[in-house]
Amino acid sequence: MREKCGIFAAKTENAGRKAYYALMALQHRGQESAGISVWKNKIRTLKGKGLVSEVFKGNRLKQLRSNMAIAHVRYSTSGSLNEAQPLEAFCCGKSIAIAHNGTLTNFLPLRREYERMGVRFRYSIDSELLGVSFLRHFQETGDEFEAMKRVFDEVRGAYAVAFLFDGKLIVARDPVGFRPLSYGEGDGCYFASEDSALRMFNLEVRDVRPGEVFLVDEDVESRILTREKKAHCVFEYIYFARPDSTINGINVYRARYRMGAELAEEDDIGGDVVIAVPDSGRAAAIGYSHRSGIPYEEGLIKNRYIGRTFIMPGQFYRELKVKLKLSPVQEVVSGKRVVLIDDSIVRGTTMRRIVSLLKDAGAREVHVRIASPPIKYPCYMGIDIPTRHELIAAWRSVEEIRESIGADSLRYLSVEGLKKAVGIRELCTACLTGSYPEWAFRF
Numbered sequence: 001m002r003e004k005c006g007i008f009a010a011k012t013e014n015a016g017r018k019a020y021y022a023l024m025a026l027q028h029r030g031q032e033s034a035g036i037s038v039w040k041n042k043i044r045t046l047k048g049k050g051l052v053s054e055v056f057k058g059n060r061l062k063q064l065r066s067n068m069a070i071a072h073v074r075y076s077t078s079g080s081l082n083e084a085q086p087l088e089a090f091c092c093g094k095s096i097a098i099a100h101n102g103t104l105t106n107f108l109p110l111r112r113e114y115e116r117m118g119v120r121f122r123y124s125i126d127s128e129l130l131g132v133s134f135l136r137h138f139q140e141t142g143d144e145f146e147a148m149k150r151v152f153d154e155v156r157g158a159y160a161v162a163f164l165f166d167g168k169l170i171v172a173r174d175p176v177g178f179r180p181l182s183y184g185e186g187d188g189c190y191f192a193s194e195d196s197a198l199r200m201f202n203l204e205v206r207d208v209r210p211g212e213v214f215l216v217d218e219d220v221e222s223r224i225l226t227r228e229k230k231a232h233c234v235f236e237y238i239y240f241a242r243p244d245s246t247i248n249g250i251n252v253y254r255a256r257y258r259m260g261a262e263l264a265e266e267d268d269i270g271g272d273v274v275i276a277v278p279d280s281g282r283a284a285a286i287g288y289s290h291r292s293g294i295p296y297e298e299g300l301i302k303n304r305y306i307g308r309t310f311i312m313p314g315q316f317y318r319e320l321k322v323k324l325k326l327s328p329v330q331e332v333v334s335g336k337r338v339v340l341i342d343d344s345i346v347r348g349t350t351m352r353r354i355v356s357l358l359k360d361a362g363a364r365e366v367h368v369r370i371a372s373p374p375i376k377y378p379c380y381m382g383i384d385i386p387t388r389h390e391l392i393a394a395w396r397s398v399e400e401i402r403e404s405i406g407a408d409s410l411r412y413l414s415v416e417g418l419k420k421a422v423g424i425r426e427l428c429t430a431c432l433t434g435s436y437p438e439w440a441f442r443f
């Protein structure tokens, strides 16, 4: 599972350069492309494929001197460089730059409607539609807030979005707040997908509220334009966001720690040592250890330096890749009943190899504990989840998954335990329960 994007926007001195640093802090949300648009009496965009440090090499940042910028990191397995963001969209004689995190659920019917009205789209991805919708409604109303209100009425799905338009920033979070978005105030105003990308600028930081729109011109004005039942993506807490981020008032590390503690509360296995799959399972493993009283140790070591290694096809090389990435600490696991914690199981292939590594290192028993419920359904709100066919929990029972991964026992956190651990009830849990937030599909 992968997050598709991270966004940033700012009006401040050296906004283009600050965007570069903020994108580095958001790199975990997308590694396939990066881009920055600035305002220089018109939109100027630099973007490319690769990591932020690769895209903005040498003197490129000098071309982005401006006090107003929007920026984007993207993960995608498809699409061309043209579809790296920020995108520039055109409609009604005006242009707009767009940085969008999320996915629009009514993209295809709405795009067809716009095409019938004569709008010509330049890209195949949904983000362009957000900008086109705004430009059309701005032409009708002449008012940015009124135009955004109509965008909220028209465009369904997940969007944390920043527009650079006519020397202004317009930044908004969809009415149910699927994707996170933070606002920071200090020597200017800043926005980012996660507050951890803003704190380095020494700002007063808070969440952008669902349905809230900011207009940044000479002044900063914000309004909440619509209220819906909130549905914050629970996977931001389980896996995607940085542990040092605070989203919707909840610190991500603390939420993960509590997921582990709840898992221990629901469990009765015992064991000699708790270990984590690094780094995704660490906070939950510490929580599990503290609640169960079973000592926590580092039983698997991650190689941080192999990057995107080219692996030859075939079973031997696939196993070699896992061994290169993760190595068991024999002294910690040998002869022990190991409780192994991770945040989730998607296809089951990685977990199967990890269990086998631990057994080869002499673990007497391996009890796998997952700090979230089984993932059974696809996401239509901006997260890249494999198809149902590939999701092991969509078509196998817990016992069948246990057998498939070779563990001595397997247990998942319950949905109720997860909600209790996060500490807010207004969550989207659709990929776990199949119950999709109503607003996103009301069209």
Ligand code: SF4
Pocket (backbone or CB within 6 Å): 178, 232, 233, 234, 235, 236, 378, 379, 380, 381, 382, 383, 428, 429, 430, 431, 432
């Ligand atoms: S379906 Fe899952 S991944 Fe998608 S928004 Fe909801 S909780 Fe997040």
